[in-house]
Amino acid sequence: MNRLHILGIFYRNIVLIRRSVPKLFGLFGFVTVALFLWGFLTLWVQTLAPDDTATDFILLILSAFIFWSLFDLSQRSFGISFLEEVWSRNIINLFASPVKLSEMVVGFILVGVVQALLAFFYVTTLAFLLYALNIWTLGLYIIPFFINILVFGWALGVVTIGLVVRFGPSADILAFFIPFLVLPFSAVYYPVSVFPPVLQKLTFVLPTRHMFEGMRTAITEGVMPLDNVFWATVLNLGFVVLAFLFLYWMLRLARIKGYLSRLVQD
Amino acid sequence: MATILRVTNLTKRYNSFTAVNRISFEIKEGEIVSLLGPNGAGKTTTIQMLLSLVSPTSGDIEVFGKNLRGHREELLSMMNFSAPYSLLPYNLTPREGLTVFSLLYGVRNYRERVKSLLDEFNLGELVNRKIGQLSSGEQMRLGIAKAFVNNPKLLLLDEPTASLDPPTARQLRARILKRIQESRGAVLWTSHNMREVETVSDRIIFLSRGRVVADDTPQNLKKQYGQEDLEEIFIIIANEPVRESL
Numbered sequence: 001m002n003r004l005h006i007l008g009i010f011y012r013n014i015v016l017i018r019r020s021v022p023k024l025f026g027l028f029g030f031v032t033v034a035l036f037l038w039g040f041l042t043l044w045v046q047t048l049a050p051d052d053t054a055t056d057f058i059l060l061i062l063s064a065f066i067f068w069s070l071f072d073l074s075q076r077s078f079g080i081s082f083l084e085e086v087w088s089r090n091i092i093n094l095f096a097s098p099v100k101l102s103e104m105v106v107g108f109i110l111v112g113v114v115q116a117l118l119a120f121f122y123v124t125t126l127a128f129l130l131y132a133l134n135i136w137t138l139g140l141y142i143i144p145f146f147i148n149i150l151v152f153g154w155a156l157g158v159v160t161i162g163l164v165v166r167f168g169p170s171a172d173i174l175a176f177f178i179p180f181l182v183l184p185f186s187a188v189y190y191p192v193s194v195f196p197p198v199l200q201k202l203t204f205v206l207p208t209r210h211m212f213e214g215m216r217t218a219i220t221e222g223v224m225p226l227d228n229v230f231w232a233t234v235l236n237l238g239f240v241v242l243a244f245l246f247l248y249w250m251l252r253l254a255r256i257k258g259y260l261s262r263l264v265q266d
Numbered sequence: 267m268a269t270i271l272r273v274t275n276l277t278k279r280y281n282s283f284t285a286v287n288r289i290s291f292e293i294k295e296g297e298i299v300s301l302l303g304p305n306g307a308g309k310t311t312t313i314q315m316l317l318s319l320v321s322p323t324s325g326d327i328e329v330f331g332k333n334l335r336g337h338r339e340e341l342l343s344m345m346n347f348s349a350p351y352s353l354l355p356y357n358l359t360p361r362e363g364l365t366v367f368s369l370l371y372g373v374r375n376y377r378e379r380v381k382s383l384l385d386e387f388n389l390g391e392l393v394n395r396k397i398g399q400l401s402s403g404e405q406m407r408l409g410i411a412k413a414f415v416n417n418p419k420l421l422l423l424d425e426p427t428a429s430l431d432p433p434t435a436r437q438l439r440a441r442i443l444k445r446i447q448e449s450r451g452a453v454l455w456t457s458h459n460m461r462e463v464e465t466v467s468d469r470i471i472f473l474s475r476g477r478v479v480a481d482d483t484p485q486n487l488k489k490q491y492g493q494e495d496l497e498e499i500f501i502i503i504a505n506e507p508v509r510e511s512l
Contacts, residue, residue: 004376008369012355015362085355092352093412096317097370098343255321258280261314264351 005099009107038065072179078157079175081108141218148232158243162250207235267294270452276325285311287476298453300463303473304504348413349424356398371416387411402429419451460496
């Protein structure tokens, strides 16, 4: 891999984010508004619970919200980094340059890591100030969740790029929509046990299900749920491989059918 | 003179439509070759195959004796292009845009390279404006500056002066020619400006309906077709039925 190629992809995206108010709002604004929404909802749910309940709803629900936001951001930032090249009609320049697809993806990953870290520290600080939520009480348990969440977001981001390459810029809605397809089946805000038995079996393939189920176990029982971490990691690796195969297939098809030039014409 | 680009029996089919039909040509070191033809003749498809944006159905593209199919990244790092349909990112400044492309083409001393390109293409006064705010002529100049970020040995220029006023176009042509003479590179140039083509080209390849129908120097083509003007030859070729591929 050529470090200069990766730096080029990274530099191009960071310059944009740094000075674009809408992009900064996308990074910090949505999550702030959503934190208010989920925070108030959680405070209300807490009042409905019996006085002697041991459940910390703030920790349980807002932690889920924070990690879900991280997943959403990681998938979206990946898809938008690519779409930005399509929207600015720069995509042909990019594919006609000596940059390998893997270098492009690594560049997008670096951009995603910077955005995720910024957003994560921002939202956890805000949650602490507003709701006295200290997510760091999860300690080292955070690390495997954090990494798995990012990686699954990137895998779906790679799929988004493949779909845009195949179907053109009109498929850009997928960059925003894909996380919502996964949300109801990921057991983010409720346990897997609420699913009907068939769905419990079907959703097993989603790494997010294991991450959020594991996170709840860590919060309520204070133990590291190794089986959840194991399955989330193994499934994630599988998704990453499949996502890359899909992207390579779409790109090959695009070169055969002439879809790449259509990306600047649609 | 060494051969920089060799295209052999290059074909591109989209289902039953043949966009490029078994074309073959070569470009040697220091040569400027114009690729001409009416709309739909296959020029853009050919250029896109040379840039590996489109995969050929059959045939071979060799740059410096290496097949593009197996050496994509290595060969693209020695090539570059400029085309009106492929703009630089509108939300960057010219300095940022050239920096990005210097990095993407692996230029190690990218800061110096960007500075010298901004000076050479008179873009210095535009450095703090967004590319999207530049006039189409300024964007075209910037696109050509981008095409030189890696000092390419093979340059593909698709309508490089289309949006420029005559004095700027002349200035830019002179700059491109000087660069190519210095680097001993080669250029494949497309244009609908026949005067420009005649001025810059060592050879002209005419495409019609995906086939090469003529490949010669401007002088020989004029003799062959009994015309004083390239534009007349263009019209004759565009209207005549396709002959056997050369």
